[in-house]
Amino acid sequence: MLAEERYFLIMRELSRFGAVTIRDLSDRFGMSRETVRRDISHLAEQGKLTQIRGGALSPSRKEPDLEERLKSSPEGKRAIGRHVAGLIPDGASVLLDSGSTTLAVAEALLDHKDLKILTNDMRICLLLGRVPGNEAALLGGRLASFEDSVGGWDTVDMLSRYSVDYGVIGVAALSAEPAVMTFDREGAALREAMIRSARIPVIVADHSKFGGVADCRIRGAEKVAYLVTDQAPGSDMRAALDRLPAELIVTERS
Known part of the structure; x- marks a missing residue:
C-alpha cells in the first residue's frame, strides 16, 4: 500500500x-x-x-455527525438492536440514549406493546411514540447540531427526576484499561445519569468502539448489567471487559 x-x-x-x-x-x-x-x-x-x-x-475532536455514524456497521447495529429488544418485555419503561446504535434498538422495539419511552433523541421519540399503546416523553435541553437530539445540563437535571426499568446507553469508546468513554463532560454526565436512572442499564457499542479513546470517562460502569456488541473483541480487549461486572453479549450479527 x-x-x-x-x-x-x-x-x-x-x-x-x-x-x-x-x-x-x-x-x-x-x-x-x-x-x-x-x-x-x-x-x-x-x-x-x-x-x-x-x-x-483528530485536531477537531468531536463525535462524527449522526448521518455519518448511521453508515458505519449498519448490520452490526441492527443485530445489537434485535438482541437488546429481546431483553425488554412488553409494558416496560425504557430510557433510550441518542445515537445510531440506540436508533437500531428503537427500530427493533417497534413490535413491542405498551412501552413507556423516555429519550433525548427526537427520531426515537417520534418513531416509538407513534406506536399505538406506547407513551413517549422527550427530555428537554440544548439541541445538538445535526443530531436531532438534546443534551446539556438541563437534560441531566430533568433525567434525575425519572426512574425506568431499562436504560439503553451508547458510548464513544471502550478502552482496554478498561474505561467507558465519551467525547465531552456534559455527555459523560448525561450517560452517568442514564445509568443511575435505570434499574437495568445496558451499554450498546459496535466493534469499532473497542480500543478507542475519547476525552471523558463515564463513571458507574460497575452498575451496568449488559454490554452488547456485534463482534467478539480481541484477547486484550476481552480481558479488560471481563473485569467489568456487566455481562458481555456478542451477537456476531446473527
Whole structure:
C-alpha cells in the first residue's frame, strides 16, 4: 500500500471516530504497527492530527455527525438492536440514549406493546411514540447540531427526576484499561445519569468502539448489567471487559 493511501485511511478513520489506535489500524488494514506509528508521526508533523501514546486524535475532536455514524456497521447495529429488544418485555419503561446504535434498538422495539419511552433523541421519540399503546416523553435541553437530539445540563437535571426499568446507553469508546468513554463532560454526565436512572442499564457499542479513546470517562460502569456488541473483541480487549461486572453479549450479527 502506498504511503498516500495509508495517510488517507488514517485520516478517514479519524474523521469517523475522532480517535484511532495503532493496534486497531494495524489489525483493520493489515499494516505493521511500526508503519502505522511512522505514518501517524508524519501526519502529526504536518498538523493533520494529534499524536498520543498508542494512537492519534483528530485536531477537531468531536463525535462524527449522526448521518455519518448511521453508515458505519449498519448490520452490526441492527443485530445489537434485535438482541437488546429481546431483553425488554412488553409494558416496560425504557430510557433510550441518542445515537445510531440506540436508533437500531428503537427500530427493533417497534413490535413491542405498551412501552413507556423516555429519550433525548427526537427520531426515537417520534418513531416509538407513534406506536399505538406506547407513551413517549422527550427530555428537554440544548439541541445538538445535526443530531436531532438534546443534551446539556438541563437534560441531566430533568433525567434525575425519572426512574425506568431499562436504560439503553451508547458510548464513544471502550478502552482496554478498561474505561467507558465519551467525547465531552456534559455527555459523560448525561450517560452517568442514564445509568443511575435505570434499574437495568445496558451499554450498546459496535466493534469499532473497542480500543478507542475519547476525552471523558463515564463513571458507574460497575452498575451496568449488559454490554452488547456485534463482534467478539480481541484477547486484550476481552480481558479488560471481563473485569467489568456487566455481562458481555456478542451477537456476531446473527
